[in-house]
Amino acid sequence: MGATRVRYLLLAVPLIVAVAGPLIPYELVRSASFADVGLLGTDFAGRDVWHQVLVGGRTLVLTALLATAGAYLLGTLWGLAAASAPRMLDEALMRPLDVLMAVPSLLLLLVVAALAPEGVLVWTVMLVHLPDIARLVRACALEAGSRPAVEAMRLQGEGWWRINVGFVARSMARVLATDAGSRLTGSLYLIAAASFLGVGVAPDADDWAVMVDRNRGGLFLNPWAVLAPSLMIVMLAVGLNLTVDRVLKRARHAPR
Protein backbone atom coordinates (compact mmCIF):
# COMPACT_ATOMS: atom_id res chain seq x y z
CA MET A 1 0.00 0.00 0.00
CA GLY A 2 1.37 3.39 -1.00
CA ALA A 3 0.20 5.33 2.05
CA THR A 4 1.75 2.87 4.49
CA ARG A 5 5.07 3.00 2.69
CA VAL A 6 5.10 6.79 2.78
CA ARG A 7 4.27 6.73 6.48
CA TYR A 8 7.10 4.38 7.39
CA LEU A 9 9.51 6.12 5.05
CA LEU A 10 8.79 9.46 6.73
CA LEU A 11 9.46 7.93 10.12
CA ALA A 12 12.37 5.72 9.14
CA VAL A 13 14.57 8.26 7.34
CA PRO A 14 15.01 10.69 10.25
CA LEU A 15 15.12 7.87 12.79
CA ILE A 16 17.88 6.04 10.92
CA VAL A 17 19.79 9.28 10.47
CA ALA A 18 19.38 10.07 14.16
CA VAL A 19 20.39 6.66 15.42
CA ALA A 20 22.98 5.55 12.88
CA GLY A 21 24.20 8.98 11.75
CA PRO A 22 26.84 9.41 14.46
CA LEU A 23 28.28 5.98 13.57
CA ILE A 24 29.04 6.85 9.97
CA PRO A 25 32.71 7.72 9.60
CA TYR A 26 32.92 11.05 7.88
CA GLU A 27 35.63 13.23 6.46
CA LEU A 28 35.11 16.58 8.21
CA VAL A 29 35.04 19.60 5.95
CA ARG A 30 35.91 22.93 7.53
CA SER A 31 35.72 26.24 5.76
CA ALA A 32 34.22 29.74 5.98
CA SER A 33 30.69 30.33 7.30
CA PHE A 34 27.86 29.43 4.93
CA ALA A 35 30.29 28.41 2.18
CA ASP A 36 29.22 26.18 -0.70
CA VAL A 37 31.45 23.18 -0.10
CA GLY A 38 30.60 19.53 0.48
CA LEU A 39 27.12 18.07 0.07
CA LEU A 40 25.06 20.76 1.85
CA GLY A 41 27.58 23.56 2.42
CA THR A 42 28.72 24.83 5.81
CA ASP A 43 26.94 26.34 8.80
CA PHE A 44 27.43 29.56 10.80
CA ALA A 45 30.67 28.28 12.34
CA GLY A 46 32.01 26.82 9.10
CA ARG A 47 31.16 23.25 10.04
CA ASP A 48 29.90 20.78 7.46
CA VAL A 49 26.07 20.84 7.43
CA TRP A 50 25.72 17.23 6.24
CA HIS A 51 27.87 16.03 9.11
CA GLN A 52 25.86 18.15 11.57
CA VAL A 53 22.62 16.64 10.24
CA LEU A 54 24.04 13.14 10.73
CA VAL A 55 25.02 13.72 14.37
CA GLY A 56 22.26 16.16 15.33
CA GLY A 57 19.26 13.88 15.74
CA ARG A 58 20.42 11.59 18.48
CA THR A 59 19.93 13.95 21.44
CA LEU A 60 16.47 14.97 20.26
CA VAL A 61 15.19 11.41 19.88
CA LEU A 62 16.87 10.14 23.04
CA THR A 63 15.67 13.04 25.19
CA ALA A 64 12.11 12.64 23.93
CA LEU A 65 12.12 8.90 24.66
CA LEU A 66 13.73 9.35 28.06
CA ALA A 67 11.37 12.15 29.10
CA THR A 68 8.27 10.22 28.04
CA ALA A 69 9.38 7.02 29.77
CA GLY A 70 10.31 8.93 32.91
CA ALA A 71 7.02 10.80 32.93
CA TYR A 72 5.15 7.50 32.72
CA LEU A 73 7.14 5.91 35.50
CA LEU A 74 6.61 8.87 37.81
CA GLY A 75 3.02 9.56 36.72
CA THR A 76 1.95 5.93 37.12
CA LEU A 77 3.34 5.68 40.64
CA TRP A 78 1.86 9.08 41.51
CA GLY A 79 -1.59 8.21 40.17
CA LEU A 80 -1.56 4.78 41.81
CA ALA A 81 -0.53 6.29 45.13
CA ALA A 82 -3.32 8.88 44.89
CA ALA A 83 -5.93 6.29 43.92
CA SER A 84 -5.08 3.90 46.74
CA ALA A 85 -4.47 6.57 49.39
CA PRO A 86 -6.99 7.88 51.92
CA ARG A 87 -8.96 10.90 50.77
CA MET A 88 -6.82 13.57 52.44
CA LEU A 89 -3.58 12.24 50.95
CA ASP A 90 -5.29 11.84 47.59
CA GLU A 91 -6.24 15.53 47.61
CA ALA A 92 -2.77 16.51 48.78
CA LEU A 93 -1.25 14.60 45.86
CA MET A 94 -3.63 15.75 43.13
CA ARG A 95 -4.34 19.44 43.96
CA PRO A 96 -0.77 20.68 43.34
CA LEU A 97 -1.01 19.13 39.87
CA ASP A 98 -4.00 21.39 39.12
CA VAL A 99 -1.75 24.39 39.69
CA LEU A 100 0.86 22.90 37.39
CA MET A 101 -1.77 22.47 34.68
CA ALA A 102 -2.53 26.20 34.79
CA VAL A 103 0.99 26.98 33.58
CA PRO A 104 1.45 26.90 29.80
CA SER A 105 3.86 24.06 29.06
CA LEU A 106 6.43 25.97 27.02
CA LEU A 107 6.44 28.73 29.65
CA LEU A 108 7.13 26.17 32.38
CA LEU A 109 9.94 24.79 30.24
CA LEU A 110 11.44 28.24 29.68
CA VAL A 111 11.24 29.37 33.30
CA VAL A 112 12.60 26.16 34.82
CA ALA A 113 15.35 25.82 32.27
CA ALA A 114 16.31 29.48 32.77
CA LEU A 115 16.66 29.05 36.50
CA ALA A 116 18.25 25.63 36.61
CA PRO A 117 21.51 24.37 35.13
CA GLU A 118 21.83 22.41 31.88
CA GLY A 119 20.45 18.91 31.48
CA VAL A 120 17.20 19.91 33.12
CA LEU A 121 15.18 19.60 29.89
CA VAL A 122 14.27 15.95 30.50
CA TRP A 123 13.00 16.71 33.99
CA THR A 124 10.93 19.66 32.88
CA VAL A 125 9.26 17.75 30.06
CA MET A 126 8.47 15.06 32.61
CA LEU A 127 6.96 17.73 34.84
CA VAL A 128 4.82 18.99 31.95
CA HIS A 129 3.39 15.52 31.29
CA LEU A 130 3.05 14.54 34.94
CA PRO A 131 -0.39 16.06 35.73
CA ASP A 132 -2.12 14.51 32.72
CA ILE A 133 -0.61 11.08 33.24
CA ALA A 134 -1.23 11.06 36.98
CA ARG A 135 -4.88 12.01 36.42
CA LEU A 136 -5.34 9.35 33.76
CA VAL A 137 -3.72 6.68 35.89
CA ARG A 138 -5.71 7.70 38.95
CA ALA A 139 -9.00 7.53 37.04
CA CYS A 140 -8.13 4.12 35.55
CA ALA A 141 -6.87 2.80 38.88
CA LEU A 142 -10.01 3.85 40.73
CA GLU A 143 -12.05 1.93 38.19
CA ALA A 144 -9.81 -1.15 38.24
CA GLY A 145 -9.29 -0.98 42.01
CA SER A 146 -12.98 -1.50 42.72
CA ARG A 147 -13.07 -4.83 40.93
CA PRO A 148 -13.79 -8.01 42.90
CA ALA A 149 -10.33 -9.38 42.12
CA VAL A 150 -8.68 -6.50 44.00
CA GLU A 151 -11.08 -6.95 46.88
CA ALA A 152 -10.08 -10.62 47.03
CA MET A 153 -6.37 -9.80 46.92
CA ARG A 154 -6.82 -7.32 49.76
CA LEU A 155 -8.62 -9.93 51.85
CA GLN A 156 -5.79 -12.36 51.23
CA GLY A 157 -3.43 -9.78 52.69
CA GLU A 158 -1.39 -9.03 49.56
CA GLY A 159 0.93 -6.02 49.78
CA TRP A 160 0.44 -2.56 48.21
CA TRP A 161 3.04 -3.15 45.52
CA ARG A 162 1.61 -6.49 44.45
CA ILE A 163 -1.98 -5.27 44.27
CA ASN A 164 -1.34 -1.90 42.65
CA VAL A 165 1.66 -2.49 40.43
CA GLY A 166 1.11 -6.21 39.84
CA PHE A 167 -2.60 -6.07 39.09
CA VAL A 168 -4.07 -2.57 38.77
CA ALA A 169 -1.21 -1.09 36.73
CA ARG A 170 -1.17 -4.11 34.42
CA SER A 171 -4.90 -3.95 33.83
CA MET A 172 -4.64 -0.42 32.49
CA ALA A 173 -1.59 -1.00 30.33
CA ARG A 174 -3.72 -0.81 27.20
CA VAL A 175 -5.12 2.64 27.94
CA LEU A 176 -1.67 3.90 28.85
CA ALA A 177 -0.12 2.45 25.69
CA THR A 178 -2.55 4.35 23.48
CA ASP A 179 -1.86 7.52 25.44
CA ALA A 180 1.92 7.04 25.33
CA GLY A 181 2.18 7.41 21.56
CA SER A 182 0.66 10.86 21.51
CA ARG A 183 2.72 11.87 24.56
CA LEU A 184 5.91 10.89 22.74
CA THR A 185 5.08 13.25 19.88
CA GLY A 186 4.27 15.88 22.49
CA SER A 187 7.68 15.44 24.11
CA LEU A 188 9.39 15.62 20.76
CA TYR A 189 7.54 18.84 20.02
CA LEU A 190 8.40 20.45 23.36
CA ILE A 191 12.06 19.47 23.31
CA ALA A 192 12.54 20.65 19.75
CA ALA A 193 10.82 23.97 20.48
CA ALA A 194 12.83 24.52 23.67
CA SER A 195 16.12 23.67 21.96
CA PHE A 196 15.23 26.06 19.18
CA LEU A 197 14.71 28.82 21.76
CA GLY A 198 18.14 27.97 23.15
CA VAL A 199 16.84 26.62 26.43
CA GLY A 200 18.67 23.81 28.18
CA VAL A 201 21.18 23.22 25.38
CA ALA A 202 24.64 24.53 24.59
CA PRO A 203 24.55 27.29 21.94
CA ASP A 204 26.74 25.26 19.55
CA ALA A 205 25.25 21.84 20.35
CA ASP A 206 24.97 19.23 17.59
CA ASP A 207 21.20 19.31 17.51
CA TRP A 208 18.76 19.74 14.63
CA ALA A 209 16.69 22.36 16.47
CA VAL A 210 19.78 24.32 17.54
CA MET A 211 21.05 24.16 13.94
CA VAL A 212 17.82 25.73 12.70
CA ASP A 213 18.12 28.57 15.20
CA ARG A 214 21.84 29.23 14.75
CA ASN A 215 21.84 29.10 10.95
CA ARG A 216 18.79 31.28 10.47
CA GLY A 217 20.99 34.28 9.77
CA GLY A 218 22.36 32.52 6.70
CA LEU A 219 19.02 31.62 5.18
CA PHE A 220 19.87 33.63 2.08
CA LEU A 221 23.48 32.39 1.89
CA ASN A 222 23.07 28.67 2.49
CA PRO A 223 19.40 27.74 2.90
CA TRP A 224 20.30 24.04 3.31
CA ALA A 225 21.92 24.73 6.68
CA VAL A 226 18.42 25.61 7.94
CA LEU A 227 16.22 23.56 5.63
CA ALA A 228 17.92 20.20 6.08
CA PRO A 229 17.47 20.02 9.89
CA SER A 230 13.99 21.58 9.63
CA LEU A 231 12.91 18.94 7.14
CA MET A 232 14.34 16.20 9.36
CA ILE A 233 12.26 17.44 12.30
CA VAL A 234 9.13 17.86 10.15
CA MET A 235 9.54 14.34 8.71
CA LEU A 236 10.11 12.85 12.13
CA ALA A 237 7.04 14.57 13.60
CA VAL A 238 4.79 13.73 10.65
CA GLY A 239 5.99 10.13 10.36
CA LEU A 240 5.73 9.47 14.07
CA ASN A 241 2.27 10.96 14.36
CA LEU A 242 0.91 9.13 11.31
CA THR A 243 2.26 5.87 12.71
CA VAL A 244 0.80 6.54 16.16
CA ASP A 245 -2.51 7.49 14.58
CA ARG A 246 -2.51 4.24 12.61
CA VAL A 247 -1.73 2.15 15.67
CA LEU A 248 -4.48 3.90 17.63
CA LYS A 249 -7.02 3.17 14.90
CA ARG A 250 -6.00 -0.50 14.81
CA ALA A 251 -6.23 -0.74 18.60
CA ARG A 252 -9.70 0.76 18.54
CA HIS A 253 -10.96 -1.76 16.01
CA ALA A 254 -9.22 -4.76 17.58
CA PRO A 255 -11.37 -7.04 19.74
CA ARG A 256 -10.89 -6.56 23.45
Place this chain on the structure above:
Amino acid sequence: MNLTRYAARRLAVGVLQVAGVACLVFLMVESLPGDAAVVLAGDQPDPARIAAIRAALGLDRPLAERLTTWASALARGDFGTSLVSGRPVTGIVLDALAPTAVLAGLTALILVPLSVALGVAAARREGGRFDRALTTVSAALYAVPEFALAIVLVAVFGVTLAWLPPTGLGGLSAAALVLPVSVLLVRPLCSTGRLVRSAMIDVLASPYVRHARRLGLGWFAHALPNALAPAVQHLARTVDWLLGGVIVVEAVFVIPGLGSTLADAVGHRDLPVLQGLALLFAVTTVVVNLLADVVSFRWAPRA
Protein backbone atom coordinates in the same frame (compact mmCIF):
# COMPACT_ATOMS: atom_id res chain seq x y z
CA MET B 1 -26.63 22.71 39.63
CA ASN B 2 -27.52 26.03 38.03
CA LEU B 3 -25.22 28.19 35.98
CA THR B 4 -24.51 30.84 38.65
CA ARG B 5 -23.46 28.32 41.27
CA TYR B 6 -21.32 26.45 38.78
CA ALA B 7 -19.64 29.67 37.65
CA ALA B 8 -19.03 30.74 41.26
CA ARG B 9 -17.43 27.42 42.10
CA ARG B 10 -15.22 27.50 39.03
CA LEU B 11 -14.23 31.08 39.83
CA ALA B 12 -13.14 30.07 43.33
CA VAL B 13 -11.02 27.26 41.91
CA GLY B 14 -9.54 29.69 39.36
CA VAL B 15 -8.56 32.21 42.04
CA LEU B 16 -6.87 29.43 44.02
CA GLN B 17 -5.03 28.28 40.89
CA VAL B 18 -3.73 31.78 40.19
CA ALA B 19 -2.62 32.17 43.80
CA GLY B 20 -0.91 28.79 43.57
CA VAL B 21 0.89 29.76 40.37
CA ALA B 22 2.01 33.05 41.93
CA CYS B 23 3.54 31.16 44.87
CA LEU B 24 5.06 28.62 42.48
CA VAL B 25 6.67 31.36 40.39
CA PHE B 26 8.05 33.01 43.52
CA LEU B 27 9.44 29.74 44.87
CA MET B 28 10.97 28.79 41.51
CA VAL B 29 12.87 32.05 41.45
CA GLU B 30 13.81 31.43 45.09
CA SER B 31 15.18 27.99 44.31
CA LEU B 32 17.70 29.44 41.89
CA PRO B 33 20.93 27.60 42.60
CA GLY B 34 23.23 29.72 44.70
CA ASP B 35 22.14 33.30 45.24
CA ALA B 36 20.13 35.12 42.57
CA ALA B 37 22.25 38.21 43.10
CA VAL B 38 25.49 36.37 42.31
CA VAL B 39 24.03 35.00 39.09
CA LEU B 40 22.68 38.40 38.10
CA ALA B 41 25.94 40.22 38.78
CA GLY B 42 27.56 38.53 35.79
CA ASP B 43 30.78 36.64 35.14
CA GLN B 44 33.16 38.56 37.38
CA PRO B 45 30.93 39.80 40.17
CA ASP B 46 32.19 42.64 42.28
CA PRO B 47 30.98 42.54 45.90
CA ALA B 48 29.47 46.01 45.86
CA ARG B 49 27.25 45.15 42.91
CA ILE B 50 26.18 41.87 44.47
CA ALA B 51 25.26 43.70 47.68
CA ALA B 52 23.33 46.31 45.70
CA ILE B 53 21.37 43.67 43.78
CA ARG B 54 20.78 41.75 46.96
CA ALA B 55 19.37 44.85 48.66
CA ALA B 56 17.30 45.70 45.57
CA LEU B 57 15.83 42.20 45.49
CA GLY B 58 15.39 42.26 49.26
CA LEU B 59 17.32 39.01 49.49
CA ASP B 60 18.77 39.93 52.89
CA ARG B 61 15.36 39.53 54.53
CA PRO B 62 13.69 36.24 55.54
CA LEU B 63 11.67 34.22 52.99
CA ALA B 64 8.21 34.68 54.53
CA GLU B 65 8.66 38.44 54.76
CA ARG B 66 9.78 38.65 51.13
CA LEU B 67 6.81 36.57 49.98
CA THR B 68 4.32 38.84 51.77
CA THR B 69 6.02 42.02 50.47
CA TRP B 70 5.96 40.65 46.95
CA ALA B 71 2.34 39.50 47.22
CA SER B 72 1.11 42.80 48.67
CA ALA B 73 2.90 44.74 45.92
CA LEU B 74 1.27 42.40 43.38
CA ALA B 75 -2.13 43.04 44.91
CA ARG B 76 -1.56 46.77 44.38
CA GLY B 77 -0.70 46.07 40.74
CA ASP B 78 3.01 46.70 41.27
CA PHE B 79 5.05 44.06 39.42
CA GLY B 80 8.42 45.59 40.25
CA THR B 81 11.04 46.92 37.84
CA SER B 82 13.20 45.17 35.27
CA LEU B 83 16.70 44.31 36.48
CA VAL B 84 18.14 44.97 33.02
CA SER B 85 16.49 48.18 31.84
CA GLY B 86 15.19 49.49 35.17
CA ARG B 87 11.78 50.14 33.63
CA PRO B 88 8.60 49.08 35.44
CA VAL B 89 7.49 45.57 34.44
CA THR B 90 3.94 46.76 33.82
CA GLY B 91 5.16 49.18 31.13
CA ILE B 92 7.33 46.55 29.44
CA VAL B 93 4.45 44.07 29.34
CA LEU B 94 1.95 46.65 28.05
CA ASP B 95 4.32 47.66 25.24
CA ALA B 96 4.72 44.05 24.15
CA LEU B 97 1.04 43.21 24.49
CA ALA B 98 -0.20 44.73 21.21
CA PRO B 99 1.70 42.56 18.65
CA THR B 100 0.93 39.39 20.60
CA ALA B 101 -2.73 40.34 20.95
CA VAL B 102 -2.91 40.91 17.18
CA LEU B 103 -1.25 37.56 16.44
CA ALA B 104 -3.22 35.48 18.94
CA GLY B 105 -6.49 37.32 18.35
CA LEU B 106 -6.32 36.97 14.59
CA THR B 107 -5.43 33.28 14.92
CA ALA B 108 -8.34 32.62 17.27
CA LEU B 109 -10.67 34.60 15.01
CA ILE B 110 -9.81 32.40 12.02
CA LEU B 111 -9.42 29.19 14.03
CA VAL B 112 -12.91 28.92 15.52
CA PRO B 113 -15.11 29.19 12.41
CA LEU B 114 -12.61 27.35 10.19
CA SER B 115 -12.18 24.36 12.49
CA VAL B 116 -15.94 24.06 13.01
CA ALA B 117 -16.58 24.31 9.26
CA LEU B 118 -13.91 21.71 8.42
CA GLY B 119 -15.03 19.34 11.16
CA VAL B 120 -18.69 19.56 10.23
CA ALA B 121 -17.93 19.21 6.53
CA ALA B 122 -15.89 16.06 7.19
CA ALA B 123 -18.56 14.63 9.49
CA ARG B 124 -21.31 15.08 6.91
CA ARG B 125 -19.91 12.16 4.95
CA GLU B 126 -17.87 9.97 7.25
CA GLY B 127 -15.22 8.00 5.39
CA GLY B 128 -15.66 10.11 2.27
CA ARG B 129 -12.77 11.55 0.31
CA PHE B 130 -12.78 14.90 2.10
CA ASP B 131 -13.05 13.20 5.49
CA ARG B 132 -10.11 10.90 4.79
CA ALA B 133 -8.00 13.75 3.47
CA LEU B 134 -8.73 15.92 6.51
CA THR B 135 -8.04 13.10 8.97
CA THR B 136 -4.71 12.21 7.37
CA VAL B 137 -3.47 15.76 6.92
CA SER B 138 -4.44 16.75 10.45
CA ALA B 139 -2.77 13.68 11.92
CA ALA B 140 0.35 14.45 9.92
CA LEU B 141 0.70 18.12 10.76
CA TYR B 142 -0.54 17.96 14.34
CA ALA B 143 2.83 17.45 16.01
CA VAL B 144 5.11 19.46 13.73
CA PRO B 145 6.97 22.08 15.81
CA GLU B 146 6.07 25.60 14.71
CA PHE B 147 9.64 26.72 14.18
CA ALA B 148 10.45 23.94 11.71
CA LEU B 149 7.27 24.58 9.74
CA ALA B 150 7.87 28.32 9.88
CA ILE B 151 11.41 28.02 8.53
CA VAL B 152 10.29 25.84 5.65
CA LEU B 153 7.51 28.31 4.79
CA VAL B 154 9.88 31.27 5.07
CA ALA B 155 12.39 29.56 2.81
CA VAL B 156 9.72 28.88 0.19
CA PHE B 157 7.45 31.95 0.32
CA GLY B 158 9.77 34.50 1.87
CA VAL B 159 13.10 33.76 0.18
CA THR B 160 12.69 31.60 -2.93
CA LEU B 161 9.42 33.03 -4.23
CA ALA B 162 9.75 36.35 -2.33
CA TRP B 163 5.95 36.73 -2.17
CA LEU B 164 5.80 37.59 1.53
CA PRO B 165 8.18 39.37 3.92
CA PRO B 166 10.33 36.74 5.72
CA THR B 167 10.23 38.62 9.06
CA GLY B 168 7.97 41.06 10.90
CA LEU B 169 10.81 43.58 11.18
CA GLY B 170 9.17 46.09 8.84
CA GLY B 171 6.09 46.37 11.07
CA LEU B 172 3.06 44.11 11.27
CA SER B 173 1.45 44.77 7.88
CA ALA B 174 -1.16 42.41 6.49
CA ALA B 175 1.42 40.70 4.29
CA ALA B 176 3.81 40.27 7.22
CA LEU B 177 1.07 38.61 9.27
CA VAL B 178 0.20 35.90 6.72
CA LEU B 179 3.05 33.52 7.51
CA PRO B 180 3.06 33.86 11.34
CA VAL B 181 -0.70 33.43 11.60
CA SER B 182 -0.69 30.44 9.21
CA VAL B 183 2.01 28.76 11.27
CA LEU B 184 0.14 29.46 14.50
CA LEU B 185 -3.08 28.09 13.01
CA VAL B 186 -1.83 24.68 11.93
CA ARG B 187 -1.66 22.78 15.22
CA PRO B 188 -4.89 24.04 16.85
CA LEU B 189 -6.74 23.72 13.54
CA CYS B 190 -5.73 20.08 13.15
CA SER B 191 -6.73 19.06 16.65
CA THR B 192 -9.92 21.11 16.94
CA GLY B 193 -11.08 20.14 13.46
CA ARG B 194 -10.65 16.47 14.31
CA LEU B 195 -12.45 16.89 17.58
CA VAL B 196 -15.41 18.70 16.02
CA ARG B 197 -15.55 16.00 13.37
CA SER B 198 -15.72 13.07 15.79
CA ALA B 199 -18.13 14.87 18.14
CA MET B 200 -20.37 15.72 15.18
CA ILE B 201 -20.31 12.11 13.95
CA ASP B 202 -21.37 10.91 17.40
CA VAL B 203 -24.16 13.46 17.63
CA LEU B 204 -25.41 12.77 14.10
CA ALA B 205 -25.70 9.08 14.98
CA SER B 206 -27.60 9.79 18.20
CA PRO B 207 -31.29 8.79 18.37
CA TYR B 208 -32.64 12.30 18.86
CA VAL B 209 -30.94 13.74 15.78
CA ARG B 210 -31.96 10.75 13.66
CA HIS B 211 -35.51 11.17 14.89
CA ALA B 212 -35.50 14.89 14.16
CA ARG B 213 -34.19 14.17 10.66
CA ARG B 214 -36.91 11.61 10.05
CA LEU B 215 -39.50 14.17 11.09
CA GLY B 216 -37.91 16.71 8.77
CA LEU B 217 -37.16 19.12 11.60
CA GLY B 218 -34.28 21.61 11.66
CA TRP B 219 -31.92 19.16 13.34
CA PHE B 220 -28.69 21.02 12.62
CA ALA B 221 -29.30 23.74 15.21
CA HIS B 222 -29.85 21.01 17.81
CA ALA B 223 -26.89 18.90 16.85
CA LEU B 224 -24.30 21.68 16.68
CA PRO B 225 -24.26 22.90 20.33
CA ASN B 226 -23.96 19.34 21.60
CA ALA B 227 -21.14 18.62 19.21
CA LEU B 228 -19.37 21.87 20.07
CA ALA B 229 -19.40 21.51 23.87
CA PRO B 230 -16.28 19.29 23.94
CA ALA B 231 -14.69 21.45 21.24
CA VAL B 232 -15.04 24.56 23.41
CA GLN B 233 -13.23 22.80 26.23
CA HIS B 234 -10.54 21.80 23.81
CA LEU B 235 -10.23 25.32 22.39
CA ALA B 236 -9.41 26.47 25.91
CA ARG B 237 -6.57 23.97 26.04
CA THR B 238 -5.27 25.18 22.70
CA VAL B 239 -4.71 28.57 24.33
CA ASP B 240 -1.85 26.81 26.06
CA TRP B 241 -0.40 25.91 22.66
CA LEU B 242 -1.17 29.31 21.26
CA LEU B 243 0.91 30.94 23.99
CA GLY B 244 3.70 28.45 23.39
CA GLY B 245 3.38 28.92 19.66
CA VAL B 246 3.46 32.70 20.02
CA ILE B 247 6.79 32.49 21.86
CA VAL B 248 8.32 30.46 19.02
CA VAL B 249 6.67 32.32 16.16
CA GLU B 250 7.70 35.71 17.52
CA ALA B 251 11.26 34.44 17.78
CA VAL B 252 11.25 33.17 14.18
CA PHE B 253 9.64 36.24 12.63
CA VAL B 254 11.36 38.77 14.94
CA ILE B 255 8.12 40.26 16.28
CA PRO B 256 8.56 42.34 19.47
CA GLY B 257 5.69 40.80 21.45
CA LEU B 258 5.27 39.04 24.78
CA GLY B 259 7.03 35.93 23.51
CA SER B 260 10.16 37.81 22.50
CA THR B 261 10.08 39.70 25.80
CA LEU B 262 9.86 36.38 27.62
CA ALA B 263 12.72 34.88 25.63
CA ASP B 264 14.83 37.99 26.37
CA ALA B 265 13.94 37.89 30.07
CA VAL B 266 14.96 34.22 30.19
CA GLY B 267 18.23 35.02 28.42
CA HIS B 268 19.06 37.91 30.77
CA ARG B 269 17.61 36.21 33.85
CA ASP B 270 15.49 39.27 34.35
CA LEU B 271 13.50 37.81 37.22
CA PRO B 272 10.83 40.48 37.84
CA VAL B 273 9.92 40.50 34.13
CA LEU B 274 9.89 36.70 34.15
CA GLN B 275 7.62 36.66 37.20
CA GLY B 276 5.25 39.21 35.69
CA LEU B 277 4.98 37.39 32.36
CA ALA B 278 4.56 33.98 33.98
CA LEU B 279 1.76 35.36 36.09
CA LEU B 280 0.10 37.03 33.09
CA PHE B 281 0.24 33.80 31.04
CA ALA B 282 -1.06 31.74 33.94
CA VAL B 283 -3.94 34.14 34.57
CA THR B 284 -4.82 34.08 30.86
CA THR B 285 -4.84 30.27 30.84
CA VAL B 286 -6.99 30.08 33.97
CA VAL B 287 -9.46 32.70 32.76
CA VAL B 288 -9.87 31.12 29.33
CA ASN B 289 -10.40 27.68 30.86
CA LEU B 290 -12.94 29.14 33.23
CA LEU B 291 -14.85 30.82 30.40
CA ALA B 292 -14.78 27.62 28.35
CA ASP B 293 -16.12 25.56 31.24
CA VAL B 294 -18.94 28.02 31.80
CA VAL B 295 -19.80 28.23 28.09
CA SER B 296 -19.89 24.47 27.59
CA PHE B 297 -21.91 24.11 30.81
CA ARG B 298 -24.38 26.65 29.44
CA TRP B 299 -24.67 24.82 26.11
CA ALA B 300 -24.86 21.28 27.39
CA PRO B 301 -25.37 21.18 31.18
CA ARG B 302 -24.20 17.85 32.51
CA ALA B 303 -22.32 17.97 35.79
